[in-house]
Amino acid sequence: MPIKEILPLSSTDIKKLRQQLFAMLVFPVVVIGMFLLFISFLFKDFNNTIAGDTIVLYVFIGFCLFFFGLIAYMIGATAIDLRRGMKHRISGKITDKRLHLQTTGGASGTRAKIRTTRQYYLYVDDEEFSVDYREYTKVRVGMDVVMERAPKSKKTLKLDVLSQSDVTNGSLCRPDSNRFLEKRIPHTRYSQRDFEALKRIWYAALKRCLFVAAPFVSVGVLLLTSGFWGFLVVLFPLWVVPLYQVFKLFRSLRNYRRNAFSAHKKGVAALVEDKCTLTSNRKSNSHRIRTTHGTLTVNTILYDKLSAGDGITIFKTQYGNVPINLLTKDQEEFYLV
Numbered sequence: 457m458p459i460k461e462i463l464p465l466s467s468t469d470i471k472k473l474r475q476q477l478f479a480m481l482v483f484p485v486v487v488i489g490m491f492l493l494f495i496s497f498l499f500k501d502f503n504n505t506i507a508g509d510t511i512v513l514y515v516f517i518g519f520c521l522f523f524f525g526l527i528a529y530m531i532g533a534t535a536i537d538l539r540r541g542m543k544h545r546i547s548g549k550i551t552d553k554r555l556h557l558q559t560t561g562g563a564s565g566t567r568a569k570i571r572t573t574r575q576y577y578l579y580v581d582d583e584e585f586s587v588d589y590r591e592y593t594k595v596r597v598g599m600d601v602v603m604e605r606a607p608k609s610k611k612t613l614k615l616d617v618l619s620q621s622d623v624t625n626g627s628l629c630r631p632d633s634n635r636f637l638e639k640r641i642p643h644t645r646y647s648q649r650d651f652e653a654l655k656r657i658w659y660a661a662l663k664r665c666l667f668v669a670a671p672f673v674s675v676g677v678l679l680l681t682s683g684f685w686g687f688l689v690v691l692f693p694l695w696v697v698p699l700y701q702v703f704k705l706f707r708s709l710r711n712y713r714r715n716a717f718s719a720h721k722k723g724v725a726a727l728v729e730d731k732c733t734l735t736s737n738r739k740s741n742s743h744r745i746r747t748t749h750g751t752l753t754v755n756t757i758l759y760d761k762l763s764a765g766d767g768i769t770i771f772k773t774q775y776g777n778v779p780i781n782l783l784t785k786d787q788e789e790f791y792l793v
Contacts, residue, residue, distance in 0.1 A: 465543050544605050639725045641723030643723075722772055722774055727765060733759075779792045
């Protein structure tokens with residue numbers, strides 16, 4: 457659990473909360489004004505429609521009540537923080553980060569516009585706190601931080617990094633880290649599991665290309681069978697995507713054959729720089745680690761085992777540079793495909 461202290465608001469904190477309160481007071485007025493202007497522009501008899509149609513009136517009132525209720529809650533929370541004049545100071549270590557993607561719209565059979573919002577969370581000694589994008593990108597897993605927050609509105613007032621003692625190098629000191637990164641990993645012969653991983657890489661590339669090209673090919677075949685030959689000439693860009701996917705598929709097949717023939721993989725030394733969990737309301741959760749050689753998607757077991765600064769060995773295919781597996785500092789092997 458992080459260390460929590462209760463402190464009085466400083467003048468800077470009060471100024472931030474007042475600015476937030478002012479913005480929340482102005483925002484609903486502007487939004488409602490624009491909404492009424494837009495409706496009155498589209499429907500000249502808007503006032504008569506509202507007065508004559510009870511359902512439209514109820515919908516409009518319901519929307520206004522919901523919108524103003526949400527804004528009122530936010531305003532009330534900020535006002536309570538200002539009236540109490542207190543804040544929480546939270547000290548601890550960043551143990552994890554989470555990015556949540558909330559997708560709305562785009563339902564089947566509709567033309568609703570898809571909208572995705574991002575919510576950012578930091579875990580301080582395993583306790584979750586919602587933050588803004590600026591605070592999310594400011595810190596990395598393993599850093600010691602001090603965060604000041606408003607208790608009711610959950611507004612982050614300040615976030616300071618106490619120590620950046622080679623967090624990116626973690627448990628390895630800088631000279632050892634430099635030596636580790638400069639270490640030459642000899643090419644390793646494929647095992648039976650590596651050959652199976654190569655097949656999975658090839659099948660994944662095949663499925664991806666077919667998935668992307670299928671809609672365009674279907675439209676082209678439909679035009680051919682319907683006798684609309686002229687449209688095939690006019691809509692020639694329609695074939696650009698399938699042709700490009702065929703090219704990518706050919707390249708993937710060539711790399712697969714060359715890698716299987718060489719029967720060796722190459723290894724590179726890397727350090728874990730940061731890690732985060734990606735959650736979504738429409739997709740399954742995934743775990744990602746950022747290393748000095750790019751970002752990797754890993755399973756839960758490997759994610760929990762790795763920490764910022766750990767030295768790892770990433771093995772890739774000789775042709776295509778696709779990561780196959782990695783070795784942890786304890787020489788445990790984990791496959792990435």
